[in-house]
Each structure stands twice: as C-alpha cells, then as structure tokens.
Amino acid sequence: MKVLATYSIKGGVGKTTSAVNLAYEAGRSGARVLVWDLDPQGAASFYFRIRPRVKGGTEQLIKAKGALAAHVRATDVPGVDLVPADFSLRHLDLHLDGTKRPTRRLAALLSPLDDEYDVALLDCPPSISLASESVFGAADALLVPVIPTTLSARTLSQLVRFLDEQPGSPLVLPHFTMVDRRKKLHREQLDALAAAWPAFLAATVPNASAVERMGVERAPVAAFAPSTAAARAFHDLWAEIASRLWPET
Amino acid sequence: MFTASDLSPADITAALARAGFEVARPQNVRRTLLDTFDGRLHAAGLRLEVREAPGVELILAGGGRGPAHVAAADVPRLAGHLPAGPFRARLAPVLDVRALVPVVTVTARHTEAVQRDGAGKARATVSVYDRLEVEGRHGVADLPAWAAEVGELAGYAKAADGARDLLVSLGLRPGTGDVIDVVATAAGIDLGGFAGSPTVALRRDEPALGAFRRVLANLTGAVEANWRGTVDDVDPEFLHDLRVAVRRSRSVLAQGKRVLPADVRDHYREEFSWLGSATGPARDLDVYAIEWESYVAPLGAQASAALEPVLEHIQARRKAEHAALATALRSERYRTLLAGWRTWLDDPAVNAGGGDSEGAIGQVAADRIGRAQDQLVGRGRAIEEATPAEELHELRKDAKKLRYLLECFGGLYAPAPRKAFVQRLKALQDNLGEHQDAEVHAGQLRAISAELYGTDGVGPHTMVAMGQLTESLERRRQSSRDEFAQRFAAYDTKQTRRALQEVLDSAAGPAQ
Numbered sequence: 053m054k055v056l057a058t059y060s061i062k063g064g065v066g067k068t069t070s071a072v073n074l075a076y077e078a079g080r081s082g083a084r085v086l087v088w089d090l091d092p093q094g095a096a097s098f099y100f101r102i103r104p105r106v107k108g109g110t111e112q113l114i115k116a117k118g119a120l121a122a123h124v125r126a127t128d129v130p131g132v133d134l135v136p137a138d139f140s141l142r143h144l145d146l147h148l149d150g151t152k153r154p155t156r157r158l159a160a161l162l163s164p165l166d167d168e169y170d171v172a173l174l175d176c177p178p179s180i181s182l183a184s185e186s187v188f189g190a191a192d193a194l195l196v197p198v199i200p201t202t203l204s205a206r207t208l209s210q211l212v213r214f215l216d217e218q219p220g221s222p223l224v225l226p227h228f229t230m231v232d233r234r235k236k237l238h239r240e241q242l243d244a245l246a247a248a249w250p251a252f253l254a255a256t257v258p259n260a261s262a263v264e265r266m267g268v269e270r271a272p273v274a275a276f277a278p279s280t281a282a283a284r285a286f287h288d289l290w291a292e293i294a295s296r297l298w299p300e301t
Numbered sequence: 302m303f304t305a306s307d308l309s310p311a312d313i314t315a316a317l318a319r320a321g322f323e324v325a326r327p328q329n330v331r332r333t334l335l336d337t338f339d340g341r342l343h344a345a346g347l348r349l350e351v352r353e354a355p356g357v358e359l360i361l362a363g364g365g366r367g368p369a370h371v372a373a374a375d376v377p378r379l380a381g382h383l384p385a386g387p388f389r390a391r392l393a394p395v396l397d398v399r400a401l402v403p404v405v406t407v408t409a410r411h412t413e414a415v416q417r418d419g420a421g422k423a424r425a426t427v428s429v430y431d432r433l434e435v436e437g438r439h440g441v442a443d444l445p446a447w448a449a450e451v452g453e454l455a456g457y458a459k460a461a462d463g464a465r466d467l468l469v470s471l472g473l474r475p476g477t478g479d480v481i482d483v484v485a486t487a488a489g490i491d492l493g494g495f496a497g498s499p500t501v502a503l504r505r506d507e508p509a510l511g512a513f514r515r516v517l518a519n520l521t522g523a524v525e526a527n528w529r530g531t532v533d534d535v536d537p538e539f540l541h542d543l544r545v546a547v548r549r550s551r552s553v554l555a556q557g558k559r560v561l562p563a564d565v566r567d568h569y570r571e572e573f574s575w576l577g578s579a580t581g582p583a584r585d586l587d588v589y590a591i592e593w594e595s596y597v598a599p600l601g602a603q604a605s606a607a608l609e610p611v612l613e614h615i616q617a618r619r620k621a622e623h624a625a626l627a628t629a630l631r632s633e634r635y636r637t638l639l640a641g642w643r644t645w646l647d648d649p650a651v652n653a654g655g656g657d658s659e660g661a662i663g664q665v666a667a668d669r670i671g672r673a674q675d676q677l678v679g680r681g682r683a684i685e686e687a688t689p690a691e692e693l694h695e696l697r698k699d700a701k702k703l704r705y706l707l708e709c710f711g712g713l714y715a716p717a718p719r720k721a722f723v724q725r726l727k728a729l730q731d732n733l734g735e736h737q738d739a740e741v742h743a744g745q746l747r748a749i750s751a752e753l754y755g756t757d758g759v760g761p762h763t764m765v766a767m768g769q770l771t772e773s774l775e776r777r778r779q780s781s782r783d784e785f786a787q788r789f790a791a792y793d794t795k796q797t798r799r800a801l802q803e804v805l806d807s808a809a810g811p812a813q
Contacts, residue, residue, distance in 0.1 A: 082388025
C-alpha cells in the first residue's frame with residue numbers, strides 16, 4: 053500500500069478537493085483506495101456523503117493498533133473506502149502525544165490494512181504540528197496543492213525546508229490548484245514556480261465552478277461533470293502520480 | 302447468493318421497492334471469469350471478472366477488503382494489456398507469461414436495487430439476475446431460473462443483513478458464492494483450472510504394468526489438454542507443459558523396460574521422440590523471447606535499441622517455428638500417435654506379460670529411481686574442467702530423468718521428504734539449465750549474426766551490440782560452468798543419499 057497525504061501548511065488551497073478527486077481517479081484506475089479524513093471539519097466525509105463520526109472518538113481510534121478497520125465505510129465510488137472524521141479529531145495532537153511513538157502512530161494504525169488497499173490517501177488539516185509529523189512518518193508522498201500566488205509558494209518553501217531537516221522524509225509532489233489563467237499573476241507564478249521546482253506535477257487544476265459544485269452534488273467532479281476541464285485535470289494528475297508510484301508498470 | 306422460490310424476479314424487485322430500495326431498469330449483462338489455463342488467479346485467491354453491460358469493466362476481487370474496478374477498452378489477454386498501475390502490479394507477478402482465458406461466461410438480465418440513507422448514500426445493494434445462460438453451453442439442466450446477490454458494503458453490515466432477512470422472508474434460499482459460482486457449478490465447470498500434476502495415486506503393492514499405464518495416461522491427458530493452446534500459440538506455457546508431458550512420457554517409457562510390452566514401448570518411444578523433437582525449436586525460441594529483456598537490459602539502453610532488429614528476427618523465427626509445430630500437431634502422424642496410444646492405455650484387455658510387469662510398483666519404481674540417481678552421480682563425478690559442454694547437457698538430461706521419475710511415481714511417497722529431495726536436485730538442475738540456455742542462445746546468436754550481416758536495417762551498431770550480447774551470454778555460460786563443480790559437490794553428498802533414501806522409505810498418506 054502506498055500512503056499519500058494531501059497536505060499543506062496553508063488552509064484553503066484545495067487539499068480536500070484534491071484528496072476526494074484523486075481518490076475517485078485512483079479508484080477508477082483500478083486501485084483499492086482508502087481515504088482517511090483527518091480534518092475535524094470532515095469535508096471529505098461530507099463529499100462522500102458519509103456521516104462524520106469517529107465511533108468511540110479519536111482517542112479510542114488512536115490507542116489501539118488494528119482499530120482502523122472497524123471505522124472503514126464504503127463510498128459510492130467503486131474501489132474507494134473512507135475512514136470518516138469528526139470534531140473529536142481537533143484533539144488529535146493531544147491523543148498522539150499520549151502514545152509511545154507519536155510520529156509513527158498513524159503508520160502503525162495503517163499497517164494492518166497494508167495488503168487490503170493499494171493506496172491510502174490522508175486528507176490532512178492545515179497546520180504543522182505533531183499530527184503533521186505523524187503524517188510525514190506514514191506517507192510515501194505528500195501531495196501539496198499550491199495556488200499560484202506568492203503566499204502559497206512561500207508555504208511550500210517552509211514545508212520543504214522543514215522536511216529537509218527530517219530523516220526519511222516523504223517525497224513532495226506539489227501541484228497547482230485554483231489556477232486562473234486569465235490572471236497575469238497566476239501565469240507568471242506558474243512559470244516561475246514550475247522553473248524553480250522541477251518536482252511540480254504538470255497537470256494543473258483550474259479554478260472552476262464544477263469544483264465549487266462538489267459541495268452541492270456531494271460527489272467528486274468526474275462523477276457529475278466528467279467532461280469538464282477540472283475533471284480532466286484530476287484525471288491527468290492521478291495518471292502522473294501513478295506513473296511515479298508504479299513506474300515499472 | 303439466493304435462489305429458488307415460487308416468486309418471479311419481478312415479485313422480488315417489487316418487494317424490494319416496497320422496502321424502500323431504488324430499483325433500476327433491467328440491463329443485459331455479460332460476466333466472464335478470466336484466469337490462466339492452470340488457474341493461477343484462483344490458486345492465489347484472486348478473481349478477475351470482465352463485466353460488459355454494455356461498457357467493459359474489469360473487476361478484481363480477493364486479497365483485500367473490496368474489489369478493484371477499472372474500465373477497459375478491450376478484454377485483456379496478457380499482463381501487459383492490463384491497465385497500468387496497481388491493478389497490473391497485483392496481477393502481473395501471478396500471471397507471469399501466461400495468458401488470460403475465459404473460464405466461464407454468464408449472460409443474464411440484471412436488475413439492481415439500492416437502499417440509500419437520508420444523504421443519498423448507498424447502504425446495501427441487491428442484484429437480481431434472470432434469463433441466465435452459460436455461453437457456449439446449451440441446455441444446462443441445473444441452471445436456476447434466476448438468482449439474487451446481496452452486495453455488502455464496508456461499514457454497512459446491518460443494512461446487508463436487513464436485505465438478506467428480507468429475501469429470506471420472501472422464501473428465497475440462501476447459498477454460497479455469487480451468480481458465477483452458481484452457474485459454473487450447474488454447468489460442471491471447475492473454476493480451479495487445469496492442474497496438470499504428473500503425480501497419480503498409486504499403491505506400492507499394485508502390479509507395475511497397471512501403475513505405468515495410469516502414469517502414462519495421466520501424462521497423455523496433459524498433452525491433450527495443452528494441445529489447443531499450443532496450436533493457437535496462446536502463451537508459451539502451453540507448449541512448455543505439452544513438451545514436459547512428452548518428455549515425462551519418454552522418460553517413463555524408457556524406464557518401462559521389462560514392464561511394458563517391448564513392441565509397444567519401442568514404437569511409442571520412437572513416436573514420442575519425434576514429437577519431442579518437433580517441439581524443441583519453438584520452445585528454444587520461446588525461452589529466448591522470454592529471457593530477452595534480462596539478456597539485453599544489463600547492456601544498457603543504447604545496446605538494447607540497437608538490438609531491436611535481432612529481437613524482431615527472433616520473433617519472426619519464433620512465429621515460423623510455431624507455425625511448423627502447429628502443422629506437426631495437426632498432422633496425421635500426431636493424430637495416429639495419440640489415438641493409438643490412448644487406445645492402448647485405455648484397453649482393459651492389456652495383460653501383464655512377464656518381466657517386471659507383474660512386480661510390485663513400489664519395488665520397480667525404487668529400482669528405477671536408484672539407477673537414475675547412480676547414473677546422474679556417475680556422470681557428474683566424471684566431469685572435469687576440460688570436459689566438453691555436451692557432457693553437461695547429458696547430465697542435465699540425467700537430472701531431468703530422475704526428477705520425472707520422482708514426480709510421476711510420486712504417488713508412492715510422502716510429499717515432505719520428496720519435496721526436500723527435489724529441492725536438492727533442483728539446485729543442480731538450475732545451474733545446468735542456466736548453462737544450457739546460455740550455450741544454446743549464444744550459438745543461436747552467432748548464427749543470427751551470420752544471417753543478418755549485411756541485410757537492410759542492420760547497421761554497425763546492431764552488429765557491435767550483437768557482439769556484446771554474445772560475450773555477455775558467453776560470460777553467463779562460463780559463470781554457470783565455473784559454479785558447476787561447487788553445485789555438484791553440494792549435491793553429491795551423504796545428505797543427498799540419505800534424503801533420497803528417506804523418500805523411498807516414506808509411505809504416501811491415506812489420501813493416496
């Protein structure tokens with residue numbers, strides 16, 4: 053199982069949108085996918101129409117190895133399951149702090165499901181905290197959404213600097229989101245950032261009304277608007293990620 | 302799976318609708334289970350299904366929590382045709398070079414009913430299949446008129462239980478498996494594939510003639526089973542398995558002196574020798590094509606690209622040799638061989654004719670195995686650094702002969718000691734096989750170089766790369782040769798003799 057995390061220090065950059073749509077594309081491409089909604093807002097759970105509830109609370113979930121399986125819910129997307137979030141996740145840092153090896157805790161919770169899924173996709177809240185370090189300890193790659201603006205690029209630099217200091221850090225795969233090519237600033241930033249960061253994935257997610265409609269439809273974009281530019285972008289993005297993760301095939 | 306009730310499918314879907322399920326319009330569906338001829342996916346606990354309704358979807362179940370789904374343009378035949386990514390990554394190591402073939406195809410009318418919660422999220426599904434038919438089989442007597450499946454979704458066990466309770470309350474009878482299992486059982490289709498084991502159940506005290514005939518009949522079954530796939534060149538394993546069954550038959554015939562009637566034995570030794578020779582060139586080129594990547598990859602990308610014309614040449618020759626083999630397998634000589642052989646093997650009037658034919662197979666097999674081991678060790682000990690390569694080839698044949706005897710008469714012995722001994726023998730065989738393949742392929746490459754020299758599209762880069770490849774194969778051959786003494790010494794030990802004695806002293810379990 054490859055563990056991916058949609059992660060950014062900054063909020064509102066499209067982490068959950070990326071997680072939900074990439075999970076859909078991964079499932080459609082023949083992967084068995086587990087989305088783990090780690091954001092107390094539970095937006096990924098909402099998009100998949102799954103009740104945001106961590107049975108027994110986050111503390112119970114974090115405590116026992118093997119506990120994750122009991123929280124898995126099938127989504128309506130074939131091949132995609134989800135562990136829902138709820139508000140008790142706001143204390144994730146606190147509960148992790150009470151465990152023996154907090155930065156390895158999420159990896160330990162995922163390990164019993166290693167043979168059951170091809171991809172685990174962790175949708176993370178915006179922060180840099182103990183929970184983030186536990187995500188870094190579990191993830192093979194961080195999928196980092198970046199809006200082509202100065203502030204968003206700055207948080208990518210901060211993240212990479214932080215990870216450079218950590219041994220065994222995951223691969224960082226940034227990708228552009230909410231791109232509006234009518235804006236000169238976006239066009240300039242796209243060129244400048246892509247030149248400065250060769251790791252940027254080529255596919256860019258546009259700032260599109262189809263993405264905004266996800267909240268109304270409560271489904272990934274391609275499920276209700278498959279021929280839109282946004283749906284194609286997530287499809288291409290996943291194809292790029294998959295070619296990095298399974299290069300031999 | 303639920304079947305059998307006085308109700309019609311329409312009654313069932315109406316009852317589901319009354320219980321709050323959303324019932325979709327019925328759709329014709331075609332579900333095909335794919336596996337390799339020898340059932341590798343089944344053995345690995347995997348299940349690959351093609352669902353056409355009307356788009357093509359591949360569904361891979363087993364080895365995890367839920368099935369994986371992927372749309373496909375065509376029905377895949379080889380691992381390389383599967384969608385790239387985890388789907389292919391899971392299947393490719395299991396399939397290896399084997400092709401996917403349809404095991405069973407079910408056509409039906411499918412009506413899906415979905416129970417949803419307040420947010421519109423599916424909690425349970427019920428699929429009702431009617432107008433069931435097995436493609437290619439008419440008049441399957443036990444085929445149910447219709448069947449219903451409950452789809453249990455992870456985390457919604459209670460909803461699935463509720464759907465099952467509803468079906469039971471309507472008078473439906475629960476059973477195991479899904480609609481494909483039910484239909485395959487009714488049609489008598491074994492989803493496990495062709496086992497092709499050379500081992501048959503034997504009793505130590507039974508007369509040798511009958512035991513030899515049963516062993517040979519089993520091997521003939523493998524030849525017959527692999528005939529179609531070899532003729533159609535479906536994948537290289539069909540030819541491999543057919544060839545091995547022929548070689549095993551030849552080995553057992555050779556060991557059948559004073560057991561089998563001399564005229565029968567002489568005639569079929571000659572005929573199986575012809576058949577074995579007919580399979581040789583195509584198999585050599587199959588191995589070449591399979592090993593090609595491992596041969597050229599170490600030479601680098603540039604040399605690999607320069608060697609493309611050589612690969613094309615090998616593929617063209619492989620195709621021609623397969624066509625020649627298909628002609629041989631369709632020939633009158635082949636038909637006469639198989640028909641006559643089957644007639645003799647199945648003839649109840651064949652009686653023991655003296656010699657060892659009435660002796661107990663336990664003793665006869667032990668004698669033959671002991672002799673084969675002595676011959677192998679005797680020849681191996683005589684091999685020195687300067688001994689020509691042909692002697693190693695003969696030694697390889699000796700090793701195969703011993704291995705075939707242990708496999709074909711394996712029904713006399715306990716599996717554990719037999720497996721332990723075969724592991725020792727296999728270590729020696731692997732070394733001899735590597736040596737032989739490198740020797741044959743280097744020789745073939747020299748011949749191909751001569752053929753391609755000066756032809757269109759074969760420039761100096763290709764000729765240089767062929768030189769590199771020949772050298773590389775020569776190094777492989779030499780490395781196997783250098784390793785031989787050590788491998789043989791590891792085999793020619795007291796422990797090996799003891800391990801073989803343990804096999805011969807062991808008794809087959811009650812299942813035998």
